[in-house]
Amino acid sequence: MSILSRREKHLGNGQKYFYKKPLHIVKGEDVWLIDDKGKRFLDVYNNVAHVGHANPRVIEAITKQSNALNTNTRYLHENIVKLAERLAVSTQNHLDVAYFCCSGSEANDLAAQIAKAHTKHQGCIVLSNAYHGNTTEIFQLSPEDCPKEHRKDWVKTIPGPRSFLENQSAYIQTLKEEAEDLIDSGYGVACFIADSIFSSDGIYEIPKGFLKSIYREIRSYGGVVIADEVQSGFGRLGEQMWGYQDDSVIPDILTMGKPMGNGHPVSALLTRREMIESLDKAYNGNSYFNTFGGNPVSAAAALSVLDILEEDNLIEQAGEVGSYLKKQLKKTLEENESVVEIRGKGLFLGIELDDPSKTAKAMEDMMHQGVLVGKTGPKNSVIKLRPPMTFKKEHADLLVDTINQCLRVIS
C-alpha cells in the first residue's frame, strides 16, 4: 500500500495536502527540501525552520541537552530562566514574565484566559479572516477556519488592514460599534488579538497607526491587547524582533511559537506580572502548568535559535534580502495583468492575483519547477512567500524567475 493510502486509512483528514499529488519530503538542508526521489525544492514557505532546515547548531544544542537531562518545569533549570530573561530583553523588558507552552494555539489560549481573568470580561475582537489556533477557545477566534454558524456571540470581528487604509475613521467607528455590542450583551471587552503581519487577512505591513488606534480604543473599553507573533516574530519582518514594534506600540501580552525552536515544538507567552497574578487569583494560585512547555531540551533549542539570529545577523539579512526580493518582484511582474498587488515586509511577502484559481495553479506549477510557496488571504488569492531566514539574494533570483515563468503562462 502506498504511504498516501496508509495515511488516508489511519490519519484524520482535517488537514489538507498542499499539492494535488502530495509531496513526500524526506530531508531538509538550509533552504532546500528533498523528496523521496531525490528532487530538490527551494523552500519559500516554511517559516518553522527559521534558521534553516537541519541547522547543525540547533541539532547540537538539542543533542547536548538531551544527553544531560529532559524533565518538566517544576524543577529549577538554567535554560528556561535564561530563555525567559533573553525574551524579556527582546521587548525592552516591557513584558518580562513568561509562560512556556508547546504550540502557538496553547500560548494564545493561555493569553485569552489571562485577558479574561485580568479584565473580568468575556468578549474578544479579532480580524475577520484571522487564524490564531485550534483549541476550543481559540478556534472561536479563528474565523478563517471556524464557520460563522459555529461562532459564539462573545466573538466579534473587524475587517483587515485594507479597510483601515481606505477609511480610518469609518474603521474605528466599526470597532467601537462591535465593542459596544459586546458591552450591551453583557460580555464586556476582554481582548483584541492580531497577527502582526495579518497573514490570513492577506499579508499587510502594519499600516502606520493601525495597531496604535485599535489598542487605544480597546484599552478605553477596559480590554487588553494581544500581539500574536507566531508567524511574524523572531525578526522575520527584517527590522526588529517583533512585528508590533513597527507601530511603536506595546501589547499587554505577546505570544510566539512556530519558528521558536526551529521545528522543535516550543512556544511562549510574555506579559507583565500583574496579568499573571490576575490568573493566579482567579484559580487560587494553581493557574497554569504545562508538562512539556519550556523543558530543558525545548529551551536549549530556543536559546540556540536566538544565538544564531544574533551571530549570523539574520534579522538584518532578512531586511536586506526581503527588500531586494520585493523590488525584483515588483520590477519583473510589473506588466503582468494577473498581479493585483505585491505586499509585505522582510521575508514575509504576498503577491495578490486577480483570481484564486490562478493562485492555486501558480503554487502547483511552481512546485513542479522546484519552488515551494503557499497561498493565503480571505479568497486564497495571495501567493505567500515566507522562507527560512537564511534565504539569500541568489535564492530570491531563482524564485523571481520561477514565479515570472509560471505567471506568464497562467495570465
Ligand SMILES: Cc1ncc(COP(=O)(O)O)c(C=O)c1O
Ligand atoms: C498567527 C498564528 N497564530 C497561532 C497559530 C497556531 O499555532 P500552532 O499551529 O503552533 O498551534 C498559527 C498557526 O498557523 C498562526 O499562524
